[in-house]
Amino acid sequence: MSVQEAVKKFQETIEDFSSLDVESYMGQVTAAIQGSEKSSIIDWEKLIAEAKPGGTISLKLASHFKCDGDATLFVAEGEIPQSVQAAHDAAVTAGRQIRKDLLDLFSDLIKGLK
Secondary structure (H helix, E strand, O other), X not given: OOHHHHHHHHHHHHHHHOEEEEEEEEEEOOOOOOEOOOOOOEOHHHXXXXXXXXXXXXXXXXXXXXXXXXXXXXXXXXXXXXXXXXXXXXXXXXXXXXXXXXXXXXXXXXXXXX
């Protein structure tokens, strides 16, 4: 792969790295959860697509980070349970680390093409 091809590929996929969104909800949802035929992992897209009205959920925390470092944060009124805050913070940290690792990998690949 040439440097030009690598840069083109990077430009095509950069939108996936342009922001990080994490939303944390609390509530009760009733759903039948089954794994796919190939594995026992939850098929999240199918679960959301087939969700029926009912139950109650509320958005407690939301974080939107742009690649330039700007952030928009939402915190619901009232007390946020520490477990929800910790899970949200861990998801933000993991999302940032994954993006950093992927960008580092891409950078290393470009350096290897020289």
